[in-house]
Amino acid sequence: MQTYRVLLFAGMREAVGAESISFDAHDVATAGDLLRHIRLLHPELEPWLKISRIAVNQSFVPLERGVDPTCEIALIPPVSGG
Amino acid sequence: MVELTETSIDTDAVLRRVIHPDCGAAVLFVGTTRRWTNNLETIRLEYQAYREMALTELHKLESEAKAKWSVKEVYIVHRLGEVAVGEASVAIAVSSPHRREAFEAGEWLIDELKRTVPIWKKENWREQGHAWVHPDTVNSNVQDSKAEINRNTAESLATAHDRGNHHEPN
Numbered sequence: 001m002q003t004y005r006v007l008l009f010a011g012m013r014e015a016v017g018a019e020s021i022s023f024d025a026h027d028v029a030t031a032g033d034l035l036r037h038i039r040l041l042h043p044e045l046e047p048w049l050k051i052s053r054i055a056v057n058q059s060f061v062p063l064e065r066g067v068d069p070t071c072e073i074a075l076i077p078p079v080s081g082g
Numbered sequence: 083m084v085e086l087t088e089t090s091i092d093t094d095a096v097l098r099r100v101i102h103p104d105c106g107a108a109v110l111f112v113g114t115t116r117r118w119t120n121n122l123e124t125i126r127l128e129y130q131a132y133r134e135m136a137l138t139e140l141h142k143l144e145s146e147a148k149a150k151w152s153v154k155e156v157y158i159v160h161r162l163g164e165v166a167v168g169e170a171s172v173a174i175a176v177s178s179p180h181r182r183e184a185f186e187a188g189e190w191l192i193d194e195l196k197r198t199v200p201i202w203k204k205e206n207w208r209e210q211g212h213a214w215v216h217p218d219t220v221n222s223n224v225q226d227s228k229a230e231i232n233r234n235t236a237e238s239l240a241t242a243h244d245r246g247n248h249h250e251p252n
Contacts, residue, residue, distance in 0.1 A: 002098060009132055010202035011214035051216065055200070058135035074132055074200075080215035081136075081160060081201030082113050082128065082172050 032063035049057035107181035131137035
């Protein structure tokens with residue numbers, strides 16, 4: 001079993017009431033697997049999950065990209081700076 | 083140069099930093115908090131960043147602008163935290179030997195910043211509460227139907243410090 005931590009921002013941070021979420025899993029190989037776990041554990045994030053991208057080590061990655069617990073993982077909803 | 087700051091942006095200083103003896107033009111874009119969006123009154127905006135990634139993305143934009151256009155200096159600063167109506171949330175200054183490159187690069191930089199850099203704004207309205215803004219999405223499912231208004235930073239001031247016409251006919 002490995003522990004994954006995922007950084008949250010903006011509306012997602014408020015919905016959960018924390019700056020990140022953590023969970024244990026033994027079957028995470030890709031960013032897509034990670035997303036599947038988050039969906040199950042945090043249904044309150046669903047409105048954002050379907051519009052967010054995943055960043056690994058501060059770069060956007062496709063869902064098939066491999067991840068491990070040492071990565072810095074973040075959910076990035078559509079941005080609105082400027 | 084790129085910067086994220088919690089304090090007010092000195093836009094004159096941002097412009098001064100790009101002025102260069104090899105350049106005939108310096109363009110400054112300042113995005114400010116607009117009071118009215120349609121009939122909704124904004125009291126203040128609040129900005130949050132994924133700081134490390136935002137700086138990385140801003141550096142990428144600076145490099146790309148310098149590769150795409152003949153620009154000499156680029157300075158981008160974005161404010162985080164609360165920004166009151168009328169105050170600057172972002173300033174972008176670009177210098178180039180001739181004005182066209184500086185204008186084009188400056189416009190491209192603010193467009194790309196709004197599209198790619200992980201910074202988010204939260205609207206605080208006088209009457210309608212508050213909501214984080216996530217453009218191009220069905221925000222009514224997220225938090226507040228008013229969140230669909232996503233162009234709430236006024237693009238209110240663009241100053242061209244342009245000496246380029248001394249060097250070229252147009």
